[in-house]
Amino acid sequence: MAIITSVDVVDVRFPTSLTADGSDAMNKDVDYSAAYVILRTDDPALSGYGFTFTIGRGNDICALAADRRAQPLLGRDTDELLDDLGTTYRFLKSDSQLRWLGPEKGVEHLAMAAVMNAVWDMAARRAGKPLWRLLADMTPTQLVKVADLQYLSDAITRDEALAMLTELEPTRAARIAELEQTGYPCYTTSAGWLGYSDDKLRRLCQEAVDAGYRHIKLKVGADLEEDIRRLRIAREVIGDDAHLMIDANQVWDVPQAIEWVGALAEFKPLWIEEPTSPDDILGHAAIRRAVAPIGVASGEHGMNRVLFKQMFQAEALDFCQLDSARLASINEILAVYLLAKKFDVPVCPHAGGVGLCELVQHLSIFDYVAVSGSLENRVTEFVDHLHEHFVDPCIVEDGAYRLPAQPGYSAEMFESSLAEFSYPDGTYWAQRIAERT
């Protein structure tokens, strides 16, 4: 047995705003950041690493919240915590004073994600398995026990969840074998940021096609004429067979979204992503009815499982883009996957930023192996930024994620990266700040 002896939370920020990586109609300057949690034990061989993702300012607020949320873990026996991750999750979640600050949304929920991501990473490391494998080796009963089904029983019961998981259990191994050959299909957003020139857009689209991608995503919503010009360029490069997706990052009201997407219909987008407020379930449903056959995708700002439950009940989504650092780790993410299976909506997780690709590969693989059992209409985001900071970076070949092999949730960053990019005292930021003053 090992005892948790320390919680360290690091505010890590990468200066991505300098290159316009990640620029879109809502977010003009973006410094990809992580509130990064390190759980250490008295066993030097057993630690846990996790984070939530932000885009710069406020990352310190998430770091403070994560540090507070993790304190009850200090001095606890890791076997006790990791043998029953449902109870551990509910134990951390049970602070009613902190609950008031959400409930289950915003900074406190991002902090819960960071802490539980580190706990799940530790659980996978203790088992000597990558997280997707740890999950794929759990029985349906064990999975349902860790899933947070509170407030969901009007949409899915414990017995329904158990039956869905049990039905796929005998064929898990065959799907693992298949993915070991093919990998899990992904798409790229690297080509489509608003800050890029037409030439850079054209070149990046061509590179994406050459790299084997069949799906390309472009940011839209700042200027209609510009959107039409950029979509035309993209279609010229990728042709009519490849899929083109568009992402408005919440800039429109509902009527405006319907009008603007209609004006882009000629380019046959597979989906419009985040057309309006991520909280607007009924608005997404109205947009979906109006823009069909163009699909509606949302979820990177989906605050919790109760929002996704309603998105499914209202038939508001064609694609569910849950976020691995915004939902409260596997306990809540699993509940959303179970709902998505019940309502037959494909989950295409949001990724990019820093470290999200490392996390979501585990989720998508597990979903195919144990929950949905399907690859139909499923493609997971991949953005080729900042992977060099991770000890176990995701590997993408021919437009597909290779299966992670190292133990854990692939969340660990290099000490050297933390030393350089921790804010404000890391070597990079200390120099930037010194230059400014």
Next chain:
Amino acid sequence: MAIITSVDVVDVRFPTSLTADGSDAMNKDVDYSAAYVILRTDDPALSGYGFTFTIGRGNDICALAADRRAQPLLGRDTDELLDDLGTTYRFLKSDSQLRWLGPEKGVEHLAMAAVMNAVWDMAARRAGKPLWRLLADMTPTQLVKVADLQYLSDAITRDEALAMLTELEPTRAARIAELEQTGYPCYTTSAGWLGYSDDKLRRLCQEAVDAGYRHIKLKVGADLEEDIRRLRIAREVIGDDAHLMIDANQVWDVPQAIEWVGALAEFKPLWIEEPTSPDDILGHAAIRRAVAPIGVASGEHGMNRVLFKQMFQAEALDFCQLDSARLASINEILAVYLLAKKFDVPVCPHAGGVGLCELVQHLSIFDYVAVSGSLENRVTEFVDHLHEHFVDPCIVEDGAYRLPAQPGYSAEMFESSLAEFSYPDGTYWAQRIAERT
């Protein structure tokens, strides 16, 4: 003209958990707290005071977020800021990096509420008017300009809002004269906390009736047999004519809420408050259909205007209980009042805690004077706790709020209260902590 010269944020916590004040089925230990913002200028006569409300732990996180959110106000000309409060609000809201942490929910939104509450307090002080009067003296055009209508145009247009306000403008003075006679009707929750004994419950119900209250609210949801016993006691004391409300504080799933409320129907509650997750718009609508004629009330955890828009669109609420410290101050609260008027749902603001009664009296008075023009089915919460800490405490007589007369939003606390209850260094907490260690 005056320049904003300092932002001070104080973490103030009152040890209410010692007396079981505020205990309910979700929140067993509650220390009513405020992240309290003080904006000072180079004019000693002009300051602004505002806060958001929490129940203890995490109040420091809100205080940090409020301090960060308010920084852009430093050095700004108060005339410029206060002459155009719509632009000031959008200026503070426009930080896209902080937006990522919500958007518009959780800690960051509570912080925005605290800061903008202080800005509105300063605006009313500058005008030498109580806030309700400052608002009642604004033209329909001015009011629509400050209201945050983003993401609402599918439910209410700017022109509809303008027309509603214009229709009531000629009769505002008559309603002010009426309220100066009658005050604004309120109800009490002081009687109904779960932590109280049956004798204390009986005594407090009798005292409430004797004090002129026609509405009494009890907490339910922990134990059905106990709820039945306590509701029977309350009905015995208050009789059949007075209104009894029940509040479950989010403890139920949707099917359980329908069953439990059905078992309490014999006591004819006016409303069931927070029967399930505050995010569950469709769940509230399902419960409302099932428990009618018992009404459904919710909103104290209503995170933003987009949630309330959908609550109205889905016909999920009989009573809207918006919170003055959770919504982003007048700019967003006004938008919710306009939606409520459009959808004909009475607004009965949440209050209690610390300082919320001081704020909501201004909102209810303004609503009657300028937005709804109606008192039908409207009653504002009042809890008789902690008013002694406020420089301009609310005054309730014969079950009604008297009209505030002093300039501002009634949010200012005494320096002596801050010195005693600031956490952890105030004299009260320093001693408590010393005793513990």
